[in-house]
Amino acid sequence: MSASLYQTRSDTPLNALEIQVRNDGPDPVTVDSAQLRSGRLAGAPVWDEPVEIPAGAAMDLKVSLPPPDCDGSPGETVALRVDGQDVVIDAPDRLGQVAEYVAAVCFEDDVESTTHIVVEAVTDEGIRVFVDPGTSEVGALGTTILFAPVDPEALAAAPGAPGDVRPVRLRPNRCDAHALGEDKQGTYFDVEVTLADxxxxxxxxxxxxxxxxQLYRLYARMCGLS
Structure with missing residues (x-):
């Protein structure tokens, strides 16, 4: 048996993870459970739905990622129950996605301890956002799959600046009915933040x-899809 870890595009906003378990043997096996163990996660998520894996095949077992342990160390294993036997194997984070998750959530926690960025409303032209930088510097607003800001500096604020409400005009990043229908991340906005440290x-x-x-309807109207 061997294992590895990865996230699909749809897993990322859900904080989910695939434990890919491969049967390297000549006969089919039944995996009764799989527990992910990691020094940089605050819990050990479990897949507990028995699944048969044919010889030479692999199955993806989806689990929810627990909060990170921001002071923990890397290194993941998977504890498997296979045909009634317990085995623990390494589960490499080959694409570095567990590391990215831990870094992103720990950074997010540190940002939110001092800085507040909240969408108050959707308008006819975009969104209205409350920005209080606290001790951080708020910089450029990025694009999403669906939207791009007309002014990338619309949320920019220096450390210590008073909180205020900012209008953010949006335009379609590209007009694509399929992208709208299949959207999973188009309403997640990234803004550059620099902490005091x-x-x-x-x-x-x-x-x-x-x-x-409301944003989906705005996109459809801007693109002439409605």
Missing amino acids: GRSGPYTFTVDQEQRG
């Missing part, structure tokens, strides 16, 4: 479910 990176903020529907 010098760490810098994208901070992701999003909208509530009602606002998401």
